[in-house]
Amino acid sequence: VTPAGALVLVVDDDPVFRGSMERFLRLAGYRARTFASAREMLEAPPEDGPACALVDLRMPGMDGLELQRELRRIGRPVEIVFLSGHGGVKATAQAMKGGAVDFLEKPFEESSLLEALERALARDAEARAEEAAAAEARARLDRLSPAEREVCRLLASGMRNKEIAAALGKAEGTVRVQHWTAMSKLGVSSPMEVARLIELAGE
Amino acid sequence: MNDRAASRAAPGGARGATPRRPIAAALGLFLASPAIASGGVAAAAPLPDAALPRGRNAIVLYQDTPNIPFIYALNEGLRRALRDVDGLTVYTEHLDLSRFPDPGYADGLRGWLRAKYAAVPVDVVLAAGPPAAAFATRPEPLWPGVPVIFFAVDERAADDLASVPGVTGLVHRSPIGETLELALRLLPDARRLAIIGGAAPTDRIWEGPLREEAAKLAGRVEVVELLGLPVPELTERLAALPRGTPIVGVSFLRDGAGRTWTGPELFSALEPSAPGPVFSVWDFLVGRGGAGGVVLDVGRLGEEAGRVARRILEGEAPGAVPVRRTGDPHPLLDGRILARWGIPGSRVPPDAEVLFRPRPAWVEYPRTALAIAAALLVQGALIAWLFLERRRRRLAEHAAGESQAAVAHSNRVASLGELAASLAHEINTPLASIVVSASSMRRLLGARPAPGDAELRESLSVIESEGRRAGEVIRRMRAVLRREPSTSGPVDLADVAREALALVQPRARQKGVEMTLEATPGLPPVEGDRVQLLQVALNLLLNALDAVAALPPERRRVAVGVSPDGDAVGLLVADAGEGLAPAARARLFEPFFTTKPAGLGMGLPIARSIVEAHGGRIWLEDAPAGAVLRVRLPAGRAVAAAARAVAP
Numbered sequence: 001v002t003p004a005g006a007l008v009l010v011v012d013d014d015p016v017f018r019g020s021m022e023r024f025l026r027l028a029g030y031r032a033r034t035f036a037s038a039r040e041m042l043e044a045p046p047e048d049g050p051a052c053a054l055v056d057l058r059m060p061g062m063d064g065l066e067l068q069r070e071l072r073r074i075g076r077p078v079e080i081v082f083l084s085g086h087g088g089v090k091a092t093a094q095a096m097k098g099g100a101v102d103f104l105e106k107p108f109e110e111s112s113l114l115e116a117l118e119r120a121l122a123r124d125a126e127a128r129a130e131e132a133a134a135a136e137a138r139a140r141l142d143r144l145s146p147a148e149r150e151v152c153r154l155l156a157s158g159m160r161n162k163e164i165a166a167a168l169g170k171a172e173g174t175v176r177v178q179h180w181t182a183m184s185k186l187g188v189s190s191p192m193e194v195a196r197l198i199e200l201a202g203e
Numbered sequence: 204m205n206d207r208a209a210s211r212a213a214p215g216g217a218r219g220a221t222p223r224r225p226i227a228a229a230l231g232l233f234l235a236s237p238a239i240a241s242g243g244v245a246a247a248a249p250l251p252d253a254a255l256p257r258g259r260n261a262i263v264l265y266q267d268t269p270n271i272p273f274i275y276a277l278n279e280g281l282r283r284a285l286r287d288v289d290g291l292t293v294y295t296e297h298l299d300l301s302r303f304p305d306p307g308y309a310d311g312l313r314g315w316l317r318a319k320y321a322a323v324p325v326d327v328v329l330a331a332g333p334p335a336a337a338f339a340t341r342p343e344p345l346w347p348g349v350p351v352i353f354f355a356v357d358e359r360a361a362d363d364l365a366s367v368p369g370v371t372g373l374v375h376r377s378p379i380g381e382t383l384e385l386a387l388r389l390l391p392d393a394r395r396l397a398i399i400g401g402a403a404p405t406d407r408i409w410e411g412p413l414r415e416e417a418a419k420l421a422g423r424v425e426v427v428e429l430l431g432l433p434v435p436e437l438t439e440r441l442a443a444l445p446r447g448t449p450i451v452g453v454s455f456l457r458d459g460a461g462r463t464w465t466g467p468e469l470f471s472a473l474e475p476s477a478p479g480p481v482f483s484v485w486d487f488l489v490g491r492g493g494a495g496g497v498v499l500d501v502g503r504l505g506e507e508a509g510r511v512a513r514r515i516l517e518g519e520a521p522g523a524v525p526v527r528r529t530g531d532p533h534p535l536l537d538g539r540i541l542a543r544w545g546i547p548g549s550r551v552p553p554d555a556e557v558l559f560r561p562r563p564a565w566v567e568y569p570r571t572a573l574a575i576a577a578a579l580l581v582q583g584a585l586i587a588w589l590f591l592e593r594r595r596r597r598l599a600e601h602a603a604g605e606s607q608a609a610v611a612h613s614n615r616v617a618s619l620g621e622l623a624a625s626l627a628h629e630i631n632t633p634l635a636s637i638v639v640s641a642s643s644m645r646r647l648l649g650a651r652p653a654p655g656d657a658e659l660r661e662s663l664s665v666i667e668s669e670g671r672r673a674g675e676v677i678r679r680m681r682a683v684l685r686r687e688p689s690t691s692g693p694v695d696l697a698d699v700a701r702e703a704l705a706l707v708q709p710r711a712r713q714k715g716v717e718m719t720l721e722a723t724p725g726l727p728p729v730e731g732d733r734v735q736l737l738q739v740a741l742n743l744l745l746n747a748l749d750a751v752a753a754l755p756p757e758r759r760r761v762a763v764g765v766s767p768d769g770d771a772v773g774l775l776v777a778d779a780g781e782g783l784a785p786a787a788r789a790r791l792f793e794p795f796f797t798t799k800p801a802g803l804g805m806g807l808p809i810a811r812s813i814v815e816a817h818g819g820r821i822w823l824e825d826a827p828a829g830a831v832l833r834v835r836l837p838a839g840r841a842v843a844a845a846a847r848a849v850a851p
Binding site for chain 1: 643674
């Protein structure tokens with residue numbers, strides 16, 4: 001994975017460290033935005049391209065773990081690499097449980113930082129791809145009429161046309177037509193693919 | 204003897220408490236004024252005399268005023284010996300003969316004293332110092348027929364005092380030669396030695412003996428004579444001497460310009476310019492600015508004179524009490540002054556008493572200027588760590604004996620851990636900035652190749668790797684300070700030894716001690732608490748380090764080994780130090796037994812309790828030289844429960 005202008009958010013209360021990180025990230029091919037506190041980051045407009053965050057664990061006001069929780073609460077998924085001046089076992093465990101990508105103790109090696117960023121961005125890309133796939137699946141499913149949607153739901157659960165007709169109290173012919181129309185609207189050719197689309201859409 | 208009978212006839216008047224008080228008070232007032240120096244005749248100093256049936260009187264003549272420490276010390280000793288003699292009144296006269304050597308003054312003073320004590324039946328006269336002894340006996344006895352005891356008289360100055368009938372006394376031999384030898388033993392690299400002395404007649408008495416003893420050093424050092432000079436000139440001449448030149452003096456009551464000096468005054472005047480410690484032969488100068496020497500206990504001189512006086516007061520004839528040599532020369536030194544001049548304890552003779560021994564500097568300031576800020580920070584952190592660690596251990600050791608204090612103790616340790624955490628945070632963030640900035644610079648370099656790049660690249664990688672190393676030190680420090688519950692797991696003893704070595708390495712470098720580690724590769728792990736085992740290794744290494752730190756460089760070596768030992772793993776720490784006396788060997792693992800001046804004696808007992816809790820053994824091995832401590836820990840056995848029972 002090449003950085004290619006991916007955005008790295010740096011959240012640290014130490015201004016010199018922020019400046020050093022910003023320069024380094026730029027030279028390493030990333031874009032960087034720095035924030036002096038968790039609050040500042042939360043108030044900034046959310047990023048829309050590939051991004052991840054380097055967050056100091058210990059900051060005055062809201063600390064790194066609280067920021068992690070807050071981001072999840074407001075549904076703004078950011079992959080986080082935590083930084084710490086003093087690794088505590090408890091804090092590390094908590095951060096990892098909260099879904100952190102990695103935990104680096106200051107001063108860290110350049111290679112471990114780059115490697116952590118790569119993993120964070122890969123996870124971010126994955127999440128973005130998943131999100132895109134879900135959006136696309138939802139858009140496709142939206143093309144169906146309510147009746148076709150119902151038929152697809154039952155198809156996805158493994159029922160045949162006959163069973164669906166019985167379950168819905170419809171004629172088997174009607175179900176067969178709706179089945180066919182739905183498949184062509186969704187652009188799929190088997191009930192298995194229908195099931196996958198529904199799953200992707202998270203419905 | 205007529206006057207004696209007469210005064211006995213009116214004892215109440217002479218000795219009753221009530222009538223004398225106004226006199227004493229008047230004298231006190233007189234003495235409190237600056238007139239004290241003009242007369243030099245000081246107060247009667249009566250001992251407790253509540254309603255005595257039978258009173259006797261002693262007069263003590265001191266050559267000098269009581270503000271001179273020598274005289275003060277003599278008087279203290281004398282009073283100790285005479286304190287409980289029933290019915291004795293002691294009158295003390297300070298003749299001030301050193302400052303006023305004029306014979307006319309002495310004659311007048313004699314008449315004055317005779318008049319003063321006309322009504323007092325004198326039973327014994329004590330005369331301190333050669334001039335006072337002469338004053339009391341020559342040209343004729345001051346109080347005819349009254350026994351005279353002289354004391355504080357060097358036998359070199361005693362001449363024929365003892366031949367006068369009715370006169371006895373005590374002489375001593377001032378240990379000048381011994382003091383000169385001691386000075387050279389303590390400063391063996393000195394090329395010169397200065398002898399100093401004052402210009403008063405009493406001072407001049409010592410010039411001969413000083414020169415004579417110093418002459419015996421011919422060939423070993425050049426003796427610089429600085430006798431009878433004004434103090435400003437003396438300081439100038441001393442300042443011109445090379446650093447490390449010992450100074451020896453015996454008497455300095457008055458300088459060449461006629462100014463009077465006491466020992467402490469002189470020491471503080473000389474201190475800024477003195478090229479070395481000032482040695483003397485009097486014990487009371489130690490603690491007042493003198494370095495010490497082979498000294499006489501001046502208080503004892505007074506005390507022994509008091510005892511002779513008692514014998515005479517109890518009826519012995521002065522002729523029956525022969526002149527005796529007294530004083531008990533012994534080496535006595537001021538540890539602070541030894542430290543100031545960098546004199547190691549190994550040069551101090553074993554029989555010497557060292558007062559004010561300075562505590563060994565656990566917290567030594569780094570001498571080398573460090574090239575980059577990161578290293579400076581680390582040094583600071585390390586010093587802080589050493590201090591915290593020592594404090595923590597002390598707290599822990601005390602708490603071991605006081606189970607009630609256990610709760611308070613764990614609180615304190617917890618707060619130290621907190622402190623270490625914020626310290627780590629404060630240091631590691633700038634370190635991270637340094638390392639990251641170095642990485643940035645290296646990237647910039649890559650973009651624009653230019654001459655000198657290789658060196659720049661190398662410097663940057665030093666900054667990066669050293670910054671990380673500094674972070675590593677702090678991480679280890681945290682690991683030691685962190686008080687997490689005792690855990691058990693496989694521990695690589697070689698790893699523990701390496702870590703302990705890394706922790707003491709800065710201290711070892713500072714003391715010039717070479718520490719080596721040899722570990723057999725592929726050792727089986729032992730089962731236990733890593734931090735506790737680290738503490739064992741640290742204790743052993745620090746002991747070994749202290750044992751060799753003061754030795755010559757070629758012996759400042761400590762070897763650490765980790766090797767298989769049957770079905771166990773062995774840790775060995777060997778130093779090239781002095782080793783241990785048999786008595787010390789037997790008590791080595793006893794709590795509170797220590798051979799270090801400021802040791803607490805808990806390091807090895809704690810190490811032993813940890814090792815034993817891990818199912819192992821620790822012992823001192825017989826070695827031809829130095830001390831060899833061995834630890835044997837069983838490999839990979841479950842000793843977790845036992846380890847948990849021990850609190851480090």
